[in-house]
Amino acid sequence: MMFGLLISPTITQAQEISSEKVLIIQSGEEQQSMKEQKILEIILGQYDVTSETILDTMMTKEKIKSASAIIYLGIEKKQLSKELIEELNTFSGKFYAIGHNMEQIPRMSWLNLEGEVLIQHLVFSEKEQALPEERIIYKINVQLDEIQQVAMTTDGTRIPLIAKQANNYYFAAETLSNPFGTILAESFQSFFNKQPTGFVRYLRLEDIHPKVDAKQLREQAKFLKEKEIPYMVAVIPVYTNENGETIHFSDVPELVETLKYMQKNGASIVLHGYRHQYRESETGEGFEFWDVENDRPIYQKGSEKAKQRTDFATEKDYQQFINEGEAFERKYITAAIENGVAELVTQGIYPLAFEAPHYAMSQQGYEVVSRHFSTYIGRIQISDETYKSEYQPSNASRPAFLHGMTVYPETIGFVEQNNEQSLQLMKNQVTNLMNYQEAYISAFYHPYLGIDGLKDVVDILGEVDAPWLDLKAANNQVTTSTIKLSSEKGQIQVEKLLFERKHEKKEKMKRIVIYGIILVGIVGSVLVFIIRRKTS
Missing domain, CATH: 3.20.20.370 (Glycoside hydrolase/deacetylase)
Known part of the structure; x- marks a missing residue:
């Protein structure tokens, strides 16, 4: 997966014609980071945008210049390169930052970060929505008119979850799992200047x-x-x-x-x-x-004993099994779809x-x-x-x-x-x-x-x-x-x-056999009836 991300950046096409070209710059290479990337792709898929995801280490000036908007996905705490910081700070388009490393980006200095805090509720006007579990977010101190979404801490204190200043947005959470993903999706209405559809x-x-x-x-x-x-x-x-x-x-x-x-x-x-x-x-x-x-x-037939890593002498042999398993999966799913649709x-x-x-x-x-x-x-x-x-x-x-x-x-x-x-x-x-x-x-x-x-x-x-x-x-x-x-x-x-036609022929043959059996049964019953009458 990492190899694919490095070699072939992700392209998201929500519509054939798009008014927004979004560059997602991601800090984080672990499996959890890939999950968060997938969620962000799903959220962006709701909008008329084309997006490309790259790791922060793969950033180039050409990528920055080609984008009309940048989303920085800070899943991992790390030191950003001087080149990346400079490019983000001088970027003239819309900028949306998520998660870690905000203190390193000068254009986000208005956030006034005050550490991390646990929250239990989301606040919508006067309504509150309990979270499925406690979540960690960054505690930020901003002016009231810059706050888009509010959360509530474990002691009942209300703090910002989403804030903006001019064309700079910030989402203070460390994960996009729902309901945070739904909140971010709604925030993108403002970011992409889209009217809600109801x-x-x-x-x-x-x-x-x-x-x-x-x-x-x-x-x-x-x-x-x-x-x-x-x-x-x-x-x-x-x-x-x-x-x-x-x-x-x-x-x-x-x-x-x-x-x-x-x-x-x-x-x-x-x-x-x-x-x-x-x-x-x-x-x-x-x-x-x-x-x-x-x-x-699905790497094997269901009737076979599942092979594990311990069944192979070397990593190379095991990887060969995985490669063959992926080929099997492709044929297996294709056959299920072909047969299912045909029937x-x-x-x-x-x-x-x-x-x-x-x-x-x-x-x-x-x-x-x-x-x-x-x-x-x-x-x-x-x-x-x-x-x-x-x-x-x-x-x-x-x-x-x-x-x-x-x-x-x-x-x-x-x-x-x-x-x-x-x-x-x-x-x-x-x-x-x-x-x-x-x-x-x-x-x-x-x-x-x-x-x-x-x-x-x-x-x-x-x-x-x-x-x-x-x-x-x-x-x-x-x-x-x-x-x-x-x-x-x-x-x-x-x-x-x-x-x-082979499927239709198969069905016709099946009906012919069934009707033939019924006909033979009827004829046989009639003959038996006639024979019994004659013998009686």
């Missing part, structure tokens, strides 16, 4: 696989149709379990008809993996694109976006998905170190490491079975997000929990005065080796290439 709601029905109860799903679809709510349906084409049971949608025509009904009446289909499992777990429970038992990317389209179901099971996927995985989908749904894994490292922006975003994909984030969670507090937690998150000027208020729901729980979620989302996201109304592109799908203004275009 709130957007979305609802997603999750884990719809071939063993789902079609009648229960139809009931919920009718309810959402009556409410005139557009929504998404995360679909898994194949159900399997540890006992070897395998069911495809072609085996459950009633469920297919229900999905078509949903697609016709407000639903947009999301491909939620192919089997939603990797080793021997049940579909919907297991991970598919992350080896959760070893907390690493759905053969049934008349048209996926417009992709969602990784449990939101778990490697950075290479996102690159593979981006070759096939323009739209991604949910939260984003920001490290290959662990699937537990994830982030969701407050708004739709197009970060660099999603390679052109737009992510529509899930922000308020879901109804958890046997957790009576989950609805209240969702309500609390809505309340927190409403402190901002724009955000997605988005949730998902598992239909097996029944119609009453769905109504509860709709009621929570109904408290927000905002439009619903209709994915079909957006411009989505899906491309495989055999199929092209696109949507715009509520219409879906389907183009089947010549090679796709």
